[in-house]
Amino acid sequence: MLKCKDVVASATDYVDKELSWSQSMSMAMHLLLCGHCRRFIKYFKLSLQTLKNKKTISAENASQLSSEIITKAQADS
Numbered sequence: 001m002l003k004c005k006d007v008v009a010s011a012t013d014y015v016d017k018e019l020s021w022s023q024s025m026s027m028a029m030h031l032l033l034c035g036h037c038r039r040f041i042k043y044f045k046l047s048l049q050t051l052k053n054k055k056t057i058s059a060e061n062a063s064q065l066s067s068e069i070i071t072k073a074q075a076d077s
């Protein structure tokens with residue numbers, strides 16, 4: 001079973017559909033059970049789409065983005 005931090009770590013690949021079948025299944029299972037991660041992925045997708053329209057994201061930006069989104073998602077709960 002994935003932990004929330006695994007979801008955060010794989011969020012970019014998940015959104016870009018670069019996970020293997022079994023990884024996506026674990027992710028989907030976790031998202032089914034975990035409202036926090038569902039919200040996180042929702043914000044993450046939205047922010048990635050916004051960013052992608054503007055510029056290419058580096059790995060560094062992506063991880064900074066993740067922490068910003070986590071803060072936002074937590075503030076929202």
Ligand SMILES: [Zn+2]
Pocket residue numbers: 003004007030034035036037
């Ligand atoms: Zn979770």
